[in-house]
Amino acid sequence: MNRIILHVDMDSFYASVEQRENPSYKGQPVVVGSDPKGGHGRGVVSTCSYEGRTFGIHSGMPISRAYKLCQDAVFLPVNMALYKEVSRSIMEILRSFTDKFQQVSVDEAYLDISEDVGSLTEAVEIAGIIKAQVKERERLTCSIGIAPNKTTAKIASDLDKPDGLTTVEPGRVAEFLEPLEVRRLPGVGSKNEEILAGMDIRTIGQLARCEQDLLASIFGKWGARMHQLAHGIDNSEVAEKTESKSVSKEHTFQVDTSDAVELYASLDSIGERVHRALMQQGFSFRTIGVKVRQEDFTTFTRARTLDIHTRDLNTIKRESRELLREFFDGRKIRLLGIKLSNLSKSRMIQTTLDRFQSR
Ligand code: TTP
Ligand code: MG
Secondary structure: OOOOEEEEEEOOHHHHHHHHHOHHHOOOOEEEEOOOHHHOOOOEEEEEOHHHHOOOOOOOOEHHHHHHHOOOOEEEOOOHHHHHHHHHHHHHHHHOOOOOEEEEEOOEEEEEOOOOOOOHHHHHHHHHHHHHHHHHHHOOOEEEEEEOOHHHHHHHHHHOOOOOEEEOOHHHHHHHHOOOEHHHOOOOOHHHHHHHHHOOOOEHHHHHHOOHHHHHHHHOHHHHHHHHHHOOOOOOOOOOOOOOOEEEEEEEEEEEEOOHHHHHHHHHHHHHHHHHHHHHOOOEEEEEEEEEEEOOOOEEEEEEEEEEEEOOHHHHHHHHHHHHHHHOOOOOEEEEEEEEEOOEOOHHHHHHHHHHHOO
16 A cells, blocks of 8 residues: 655744744844854854745855845844744644654654545645644644655655645656756765766666666665665655663562572563553564573573564563573573563554454
8 A cells, every 4th residue: 555654844944933933024034043143153054034045045054155145134043942842832733643753853744644544635635734733823834745655755845845735646756756856865965966966867867767786886875775765665664763762671589599480470570561661651662682690690681573563462471481491591590681672652553463463
């Protein structure tokens, strides 16, 4: 089944927030940057309102250069606390549309709404509703790209800024990418762009037609990936990055023991505790590790990575028992522990698994 992925990106984010807070800046070239000093500071431009972009001002440019391009611009310092607060409210709105959500920076996020809508037409409707809600509640505009994968959606959101909405149908990804300049591909910076230009590769279509081996010989792994992206192939999931990297629980025995019954019973109860912690934090895991400390403090750990994410207690018990069996040699044990890592917050995977396991 084709996925339906939205990439939402706020328009000239910092500058738009400043314009919202101070209506006299509306319609003006607004430059937000470090050390602006009315255009005479030595900092760089964080962003610039669309009115200012027509003068050629852009992110990363020295403030002094921006001043030369437009002396009448409003130069403002970065008020990060404010932008973060606004960002939080926006992400809350976006998150309310789907469980499969991934914030990627202060002003952009991916939403995988494949399971939430029945068709691409409905997805376009949802995108319209999202734009309307952001405008109504936050008085800010965003641009949205809709496509069957993340990279294409991100490229699409950028094409019709500001206040844009661009949809790429599943069968038309290659056609959509073909004429675009290579620098539109996320990850292709000015340096790569230059190298590619030297090879006479200027569009994504030309990149797609280039031999993958040739790209790999010049750019390494990234060359192969770039080639795939140019073909519109990107299977990466929309999944929230986890804040905690692992969940673990341990038990130290009152008296060191080599009693198998006691050891396995204790391992089961550690499994239950670590499972509870996993559920409380709303994660599923893919890697399970067991830690064994012997009476002389020699410590072993062994881990296994499963094929899929799960949050099943029986899997924790079964796998941890097997791991313990692998290095339990009859010597007395002082401590046992279980660690779950490779965590994912993707609720969609969890509900699918729940459905699967309850059959
Ligand atoms: P972007 O989304 O890249 O830019 P933008 O939102 O200002 O404009 P656009 O309409 O093209 O999306 O970045 C989001 C914010 O991150 C931006 O408002 C300011 C900050 N930023 C920097 O501080 N430095 C930079 O070099 C860039 C690119 C962004
Ligand atoms: Mg933006």
